[in-house]
Amino acid sequence: MARALRPYALQIGFSLYIPFVLFIDARITTVNEQYGLGLLTFAVLFLAGRLSPPAERRQVWLCILVATGFEIFGSLVWGLYRYRFHNVPLYVPPGHGLVYLFGLTWARLPVMARHGRLLNRLALTAATGWALAGLTVLPALTGRLDVSGALCLPSFAWFVLRSPRAGLFTGIFICTSLLEILGTSFGNWRWEAVAPYTLVPTGNPPSVIAGGYCVIDGTVLLAAAGLAKLTGLKPWRRLRPAEA
Secondary structure (H helix, E strand, O other): HHHHHHHHHHHHHHHHHHHHHHHHHHOOOOOOHHHHHHHHHHHHHHHHHOOHHHHHHHHHHHHHHHHHHHHHHHHOOOOOOOEEEOOOOOOOHHHHHHHHHHHHHHOOHHHHHHHHHHHHHHHHHHHHHHHHHHHHHHHHHHHHOOHHHHHHHHHHHHHHHHOOOOOHHHHHHHHHHHHHHHHHHHOOOOEOOOOOOOOOOOOOOOHHHHHHHHHHHHHHHHHHHHHHHHHHOHHHHOOOOOOO
């Protein structure tokens, strides 16, 4: 049993660590305590990354830089969502790295090698159902019309159906869905009912926020290609997860 679960140890560990961090963060009372969670999450990411090849680790840390830029813009500048202390918590940047590493390693799992195409389609079906529910059923239950989530669906669908990194996005959909549902339920952050400036109705959380990671991943790949030219490192595009 233990041998059969060994390839899934990282996904199991992340699935336990994410609720732990969010649960603790929802109950702390100072930013200094939140800094401790951030340092712990950086340590977890560092240790988890030691299991990956060096080039993949560089890609994860580059993702942190890119995703943190999106966080600063989305939360502090645009105001799409707000964290408890109206900051970007220190655990969020390494949290993005954990999500990205979850997706990269998910794409290489034995179950993906055997049933990758089916699992990708199931993830897309779940995302589509969630997006449609956000426009029809969920508003009566939550008081929120989720147009933003539906707008993320085409991006997610295109990458799942057409990208050789489809398994990555399936893993990210699973991980971000867990993050968003728990984070908004615990009160770690809250999405605005209507997006500032664009006035697009938004769920709490938006349904297919994993579609935003398609943009992040594309940005990471472009930055990685440019960095490879500058440093002479092997292009990271050759290190894609196995196609599913």
